[in-house]
Amino acid sequence: MDKSGNPNHLITTPPGVSPHTHTHTQMALSSVKPFSSIFSNSNPPLFTSAKTQQSLKKNNIDLYLSRRDLMNVGLCVMPLVLSPPPPPSIAREVAVGSYLPPSPTDTSFVLFKATPKDTPALRAGNVQPYTFILPPTWKQTRVANILSGNYCQPKCAEPWVEVKFEDEKQGKVQVVASPLIRLTNKPNATIEDIGTPEKVIASLGPFVTGNTLDPDELLETSIEKRGDLTYYKYVLETPYALTGSHNLAKATAKGNTVVLFVVSANDKQWSSSQKTLEAILDSFEV
Numbered sequence: 001m002d003k004s005g006n007p008n009h010l011i012t013t014p015p016g017v018s019p020h021t022h023t024h025t026q027m028a029l030s031s032v033k034p035f036s037s038i039f040s041n042s043n044p045p046l047f048t049s050a051k052t053q054q055s056l057k058k059n060n061i062d063l064y065l066s067r068r069d070l071m072n073v074g075l076c077v078m079p080l081v082l083s084p085p086p087p088p089s090i091a092r093e094v095a096v097g098s099y100l101p102p103s104p105t106d107t108s109f110v111l112f113k114a115t116p117k118d119t120p121a122l123r124a125g126n127v128q129p130y131t132f133i134l135p136p137t138w139k140q141t142r143v144a145n146i147l148s149g150n151y152c153q154p155k156c157a158e159p160w161v162e163v164k165f166e167d168e169k170q171g172k173v174q175v176v177a178s179p180l181i182r183l184t185n186k187p188n189a190t191i192e193d194i195g196t197p198e199k200v201i202a203s204l205g206p207f208v209t210g211n212t213l214d215p216d217e218l219l220e221t222s223i224e225k226r227g228d229l230t231y232y233k234y235v236l237e238t239p240y241a242l243t244g245s246h247n248l249a250k251a252t253a254k255g256n257t258v259v260l261f262v263v264s265a266n267d268k269q270w271s272s273s274q275k276t277l278e279a280i281l282d283s284f285e286v
Contacts, residue, residue: 096165097136109133109279112165114175119162121257124154127162127177128254132261133283135276138167149177158182159207159260170273171244171265173280176207178258190230191253197221197232200251200258208234208249208262210242217241226285229254233281246270248281259286 100110113131114122121127126149141164145151149160159178166172180187183194183203194200198221205213213236220235234249241247244264251260261284263277270277 093139093141095136096134096138096140100134100136103133103283105283106133106279108135109283110136112163114163120148120150120153121156121160121162121177126154126156126255127257127259128286130162130175130259130261130284130286132173132285133280134165134173135167135170138165138170140165141172155179159204162259169269171263171269171277173261173263176204176260176262178204178207178260180253180256180258183258188255189253191232191251191258192230194253194258197223197234200232201234201249204249204251204258204260207260208236208241208243208247209238211240213238213241224250229286231284244269246274246277248277250281250284252286254286 096110096112100112103109103111111131111133114127114129116123119127122129143161143164147161149156149162152158152160156179159176159182162175162177164172164174180189183189183200186193191200198215198218201208201213201218201221202215209217217236217238218234219237222233224231224233229252231250231252234247234251236247236249237245238247239245241264243262244266246265246267246269248263249260251258253259261281263281265273265277
């Protein structure tokens with residue numbers, strides 16, 4: 001209670017109101033404390049001096065301006081709150097040539113080298129870093145969270161997609177990883193320990209085509225030695241595949257994971273870019 005008999009109130013800044021706005025409001029309120037009727041529809045008391053009335057008028061104008069400023073801020077912010085954010089894929093649709101280094105073996109390509117920041121499995125240590133080349137016009141596409149293995153690392157029971165890139169004129173690639181235990185019970189097995197190229201692709205075929213793989217769709221298999229790893233390579237003609245009517249694949253095993261690299265194209269893309277797609281496949285290495 002102050003000397004005039006009016007109660008003292010602790011005035012705090014309401015949430016969402018700027019200190020500047022609140023200062024004007026507080027000044028207005030403090031100036032009119034002796035005149036409780038000033039906010040009514042009636043005129044100011046006749047006994048108030050001209051100087052007091054002028055001060056009250058100024059404070060009311062300041063309060064009005066403060067409220068108007070607050071409303072303007074709200075109108076400016078509202079579209080940011082109500083407008084949906086842009087799709088994440090838009091932010092990622094940048095040609096890889098703008099940020100990846102040229103391939104040391106062929107400068108008409110760029111080199112992608114996966115690091116732990118790229119995928120959940122690399123961060124968890126379930127997959128070893130891998131590299132491959134791409135034409136500079138290709139773009140990375142987003143992998144859905146449910147397919148990325150993010151929800152099950154470090155112990156996933158089913159295969160997941162690591163990364164995906166594509167070019168609408170040439171084709172697309174993806175890296176698929178599968179727990180080794182899904183193909184063999186032998187720890188740290190090599191790709192040869194798992195079985196023949198035909199046996200491996202029979203298990204992983206659906207992850208190449210996006211649906212099913214008929215044995216007749218397998219046109220060619222080959223084996224490649226690179227460093228201490230063996231790679232199985234495949235050429236497939238898959239007219240009913242969701243990924244495309246032409247698929248190339250390359251698989252190897254390291255640690256507790258089998259890594260599958262898939263290059264896909266439709267008929268139009270294949271006819272114009274076959275050599276490029278084959279070069280991409282050949283470049284893949286864990």
